[in-house]
Amino acid sequence: MELKTFVGGLHPPDSKSRSAQKPIEQCPLPELLVIPASQHIGAPAEICVAVGDQVKKGQVIATAKGFVSVPIHASTSGEVVAVEPRPHPMGRNLPAVVIKPDGLDQWDDSLQGNNPDELDVDTLKKMICQAGIVGLGGATFPAHVKLSPPEGKTIDTLILNGVECEPYLTADHRLMLEECDQIIDGINILRKVLGISRAVIGIEANKPDAIAKMTAECAPHNIEVQALKVQYPQGAEKQLIDACTGRQVPSGGLPMDCGVVVQNVGTAAAISTAIRLGRPLVERIATVTGSAVAQPKNLRIAIGTPLQHLVDQCGGLTGTPGKIIMGGPMMGQAQLSLGVPAIRGTSGLLILREEEVSAKAAGPCIRCGRCVSVCPIHLQPTTIAAYARLSMFDETETCHALDCIECGCCTYICPATLPLVQSIRFAKGAIMEKKRKS
């Protein structure tokens, strides 16, 4: 099969072999679950339980505030022992609900499954929102917003993201192998909601078993499977659309501007569970891996499980940990400690040994242009970063800093170890702040 791809990007060592052949395991519940109210892009949910309340699994503990927001649910049954700011993966203390599991893991009785064929589109969208479904690739954008294109935008293609281009992570890979039926059911529901028939699953060529399995299973459902070249960031929305359809998302635009909606395969499976079984998003699959983890695994974890508990399930740490990253090594977020909980966007937990982490001080730019050649958006990272260092934010905007997808290719390739993507992200923040003020 011909491998499609995009222009730019690079190929870091994928390091997936540590966990790629490990079947998904159910992670036992920890002693305490810490469930933050902000786990998605958009307005944080508003906590609606108090200390002492008994909650059931799947019960709403925080309600959505606004359109770009989703409710948060209890990940197990038990007692609310605290409602207070707790360390959040974002690096600061944010409001969270702390639940002490009662060990029964009882679902809320009011949650009922439905047959999606009997429901109309608006009901389906509403159910997807109420189940708290967000993009599970890591960006955690509320799924119902993507499924509600504004007037005048026509969607003709649904792309399923099974690329998993981040090194180390294998959660989506295992999901495609083990829960293929749910993904396909989710795709059928998504196609019904969007009123379209074309669906494409993009999978990177380093997962031949997943490509073979999905191709065989999807054939009767009229779903295309597209093998893609192993190239980072193949799984970034705009690059995936380019590779699968040849269409370009305009600068400042959204995928729906070129008639496409992209959802992660994990999101599709979660949508199937939410509609068929009525069960909201209270668990997800995450890869716990890295050289400092004794036995890397793919775990099905309850949302709110502390990272330390995940490490304990994987045989603990070996060697001195040098860096704790939530997500993959390219776009994941470095953590201050293992005391923070796993949230809806936690696609993996990567712990690297001290000797693997290089922390060289930045040198001067040698104008080699490597960052320019790898930038998948075709920006000039070195120029934007130089302007950002000088606080010349209007100039960064004319260099299209806002189009940066923060994939980190420029920083990865820079021989002078300049903090390029960090500078561009800083500039983006400053530009957005200026726009809000004016």
Add this chain to the structure above:
Amino acid sequence: MLAAVLSIGGIGFIAATALGIAAKKFAVEVDPRELAILEALPGANCGACGLPGCSGYAKGVVDGSIYPTLCTPGGSETIQAIANILGIEAAAVEPKVGIVACQGDNSKAANKYRYLGLQDCNAAQKLADGPKTCPSGCLGLGSCERACPFGAIEMTAENLAVINREKCTGCGKCVSVCPRQVIKIAPAEATVHVLCNSHDKGALVRKYCQIGCIACNICAKTVPDAYVIDKFLASANYEHIENAAAAIEKCPTKCIRDFSTGYPEGSSFLPPTIPAKTKAA
């Protein structure tokens, strides 16, 4: 040859006449006082007065839309000059200087992570509220140093910002770029300051900083008028600065400093040789 000389000369003459008439007819009248005031201002375009630059301030002063006493960098001399030009009486202006209310450099204050990103305090503050464990201490990446129009701020080898009291004009540019509001503007005649910005409780401050204020209240007991404790942080009361220095020896964490005897550790600035600026007569 002659035709060429005459035609070019003629064009030149006509153009010169037209320009001369236009210059008279469309002349923009500038108040001579405005030019004189612009001449008297320091010309740093620092923005301390709240206007984009010195020319804007001169215009504002002349048309009466802004007070003539707002040029802090110029100090009382400039204000006297402006008053002379406008023919009004000059009000006394209190000279001011900036103070970095922190002495917790890398050798004395703990960090929660190692920061390798863009060397800018505002960028570092966005990443988990900055690498320093103290939520209010100086991040030491030099945003204020770069913003200072007078070159009055230096960064020590252990990453602490220090403001030179002789070069500082109190314009406040550094105050607006600091993401943690560590820099305060204080009267120049007050030389004793509590150099800490943390409102955390004493026990917590001790965990992350050797030289932070623990709100033990000893300074306020030693010199009752000179210090006030508010939300677990002592600060000097600039109304009563006479005996403030008496508490320096008593402070258990040594977070009170008299700038007339020296700058914080690691600074290359020498103690002021001239007495502190006092109120203009």
